[in-house]
Amino acid sequence: MSDIDLKHIARLSRLHLTDEEIRYFQTQVAQILAFVDKLKEVDVKDVEPTSHPLALQNVFREDTVVPSLAIEEFLKKSPRARGRFFEVPKIIEDNA
Numbered sequence: 001m002s003d004i005d006l007k008h009i010a011r012l013s014r015l016h017l018t019d020e021e022i023r024y025f026q027t028q029v030a031q032i033l034a035f036v037d038k039l040k041e042v043d044v045k046d047v048e049p050t051s052h053p054l055a056l057q058n059v060f061r062e063d064t065v066v067p068s069l070a071i072e073e074f075l076k077k078s079p080r081a082r083g084r085f086f087e088v089p090k091i092i093e094d095n096a
Contacts, residue, residue, distance in 0.1 A: 006026050010017045017025070071084050080087040 006022050006029065007017075010022070075081040075084070075086070078086050
């Protein structure tokens, strides 16, 4: 990959690279492309395509109905309550 190509890619990516950075990344890009060429030599003809390298399984628990706490128990933990409801500070301002 030439210096011009890497500058063009950087411009398209909106990356502002110095000439020193271009030279540094040029070496890395050359190594990456050499590795990709090496991967092309691997025979994958009999390998099944997969979307994930490991077998996945459902990790969710069984959905079972259980009794919940009584409203009074919840309200005991609230700093303020009004009747059977939590009382919270007003957050809507009146700019009339």
